[in-house]
Amino acid sequence: MASASSNSVTVIARHPVVCANESSWTALDSPFRLGAFDQVAGFVPIQIVWVYEQLSSSIELIPIERLQRAMERLLDYYPQLSGRLQIDSGDGTLGNRSPRHCSPESRLQYLPGAGNALLAPFDPTLDAVYRDPVFIVQHTRFACGSVALGVRCHHSVCDADGFFQLVRDLAELYRGLGSSENILAHPPHIRPYMSELVSPQERQAALDFQTPLFHVNPLADRDSTAADTSASATASLSPPPPVEGRFLRFSSARLAALKSLATDPSGGDWISTFDALSAYIYQRVHQARLWLSTTDPSFGELSRTDFLTPINLRGRLGLPARYFPNAFFTSYTTIPSEMLITGPLWQVAKIVHDLTRTSFLTSKDGLNGTLKWIAAQPDMRNIGPGFRYGNGSFMVSQWNKFDMYAGTVFDIAPVLVSPPFTHISLVDGLAFFLQTEEIGKGGDAGAIDLSLALAQPLWAIMDRDGPLA
Template sequence: MAKLRFPVVIGEAELILPESPTPVEFKYLSNLDDLVFFRHHIPFIHYYNSRHEGELCDPAAVIRRALSKALVYYYPLAGRLRHGQKGKLVVDCCAEGVVFREVEADVTLEQLKMVAGGFRPPSPYLSEFLVDDVEGCAFITDSPLLCMQVTRLKCGGFVLAYRVNHCICDAYGAFQFIKYLSELVREPNRSSPTQPPVWSRELLIPNSTPCPLFHHTEYHLDINSKHELCKHGTKNLTQTSIFFTGHDVFALKSKINKPKTTTFEVITALLWRTWARCLALDCETRLVFPIDTRRSHTPVLPVSYYGVALITPCTIIHAKQLVSQPLSFAVGLISEMKSKGGDHKEYRTSAIDFIEMNGRSRFCNKVAFAVSDLSKLRFDEVDMGWGQCLYGGFARAGVGDVPGLMVAPLVRYKREEDGLEGLLAIVSLPPQTVDMFQKEEVHRCGANSVNIICALIFYEHEV
């Protein structure tokens, strides 16, 4: 389907400063914040309907005011990353501000909904709705840590898009910030957040004598060092999304002879194997997935901690062995890896010590597939005073600046055509592979089907 074209009028970028004076200081980043893999920006997008007739309010004006208020509590976001000693980054809380931009677009929500997958990520119009979007590690230091854009649509609705520096927060932290911003939009006289944010990165300092307790294969460079990703490489990949209904998940679980298989395990196993098969990998491949450790590891982090609190345990297997085994085999590997990272309360501290000993640049950088489960973060329920958004969450997948690593976010999604709720995986594939997926979908599912799961199962060769 052809991409919809519409004119936009792009306003000048302005720097929004905290409403009142904030501390001038340098903030410590933990070894988890400062991984090379997290030296990039996370893009989010929200679509909102117009207000009821008679309720006139400019979304850009109210969000701009709320943003200035929010930066008083989240003042490190108004700072800049600087290079510290031994390649480590620090936050200079200099209150230089965040980027804010207003845009007018001659298009309606209904028009957007009817073409190119509607609001379904990857957003086909992200370059219009987030002019300042960047990928990789460009503009990481000495540049704004948050860029936000409000695009007014001719129907009265609007699009809110923003990107946040991943070194400052993970997806949970970004959700915490946008929730507070929405509180200030709805209640402009509010004096403080429901849960004031907590920096406290010092809770994750390494031991004075680092002593890793685990073999952290996720940070090793030697494995696969002689392999290229594949003949397709990692450049010029096309992003697509795969929708899983509850029925799809039930059908997948029925193929697994393992009690208590989780939705995440079975979807991740399917995506991992399909990715390896479609790229015709003939080398060792890794699977990594982030585990949030805020409440499960020692020390327990404050509820309002918004830094990176993720560990990324890793499993390694040759691609040919992975795709030749049944789906249940991959599920078993994932379940074992979850237990390794989640059940051992010292794993996070061990990872921090390992990075301290071996250098923060060491991260799995060869032939790796990562699935990030964001389905429990309710970005779609963020109410800016215009009601619940039509879609809210990740705008696209990302690979950071790590060669050979592809990341597939797993997000909540309600399908526009029938209102069916499910999970959406955003994946990056070579263009010719995407076409193959689509052709196989039509062939295996029938012309009237909108379910891609059959196309995926085709690659599993399991009936």
């Protein structure tokens, strides 16, 4: 628990959280084996802040004792979150080590600024990833009585869909405290899809499958290439500029106008709001990058213009309702630089549209073939994505499709739900589409907030060229 003034946060207590019922975690396999999706999800956590505004001085918002009891019940439904991550030393398989007692430590340091103070600190080193809790909630009470909940969960155990489900379940259990039976109306499905071990007979057939999403880098080659690339980059390039994050709101009217511009004038395929907004932002960003690279040699030559977005595959695979673990692949393509510079918006939007609907992402057999290929790898650490990150690439996640606000009522509804810009999310060219607080309030429910991180010099160019939103 922490208290906050306008510009600082002070730790006043640390509360270990234990499972309410010991049997909930003793029944788990140890290790709790994660699925094929989880093996390639990465270690970067999902972290969001919920802010609840104090409206009456006579009511204490979200008392810490009550929140702690709700978290204990939550761990009964998600007992794997009370463990720690571990990697098998032989094949690199990621799993969750069940605890001998359910009490994840809280190592909380609080720093003011840009919402980072509302999250527990994160150490991205591998030692820390295996040592620290998988799931952390920081409760911060402001001087006015308002409360922020900073929630973090490792991406290795769930994706954004599962993450928002987890917080909705926490809110439901919190509201149910005091009832005769504090239970979830609809329990989660926590067993990962395709987490079973691959038999020797199945392994070779699985390895013969050709997937366009991943490739294998032998460990020795990978380490050698990484070392050569790092040494070359250090010798030839200036330090990259700092990255700045901004939030920009697109009204529903602005989005409708962009969607119209992004529609093929000859009457081709329909275009979604995601297609139109992604194409528009990437065009604006690439044009600013090109101008900067030609006027400032220190920015360097632009990398390949790779575009990446994650695809939620629950529906395409027919996974159980309220499936919690990861169920996404990141799909990527190269959008020609010339098209981003001078092409009409509808051509870029069509590439984005087609990317998310390619046959290997819509065919259940193709998806299962890729998952079996992952599960059959002799060393998971050698799996690499085809996407090439650089100062010319762009990555976007469509979080506005998740219920970020609905269902997260503890004592009252949140006034803000947002991922703060942190040292791990300030990545040049990383964007999120977010719901706004207008949802359910009679305002502009179709508006979207854009969270966009860019190299700092790019913002001056973007501002010069006209408002982005």
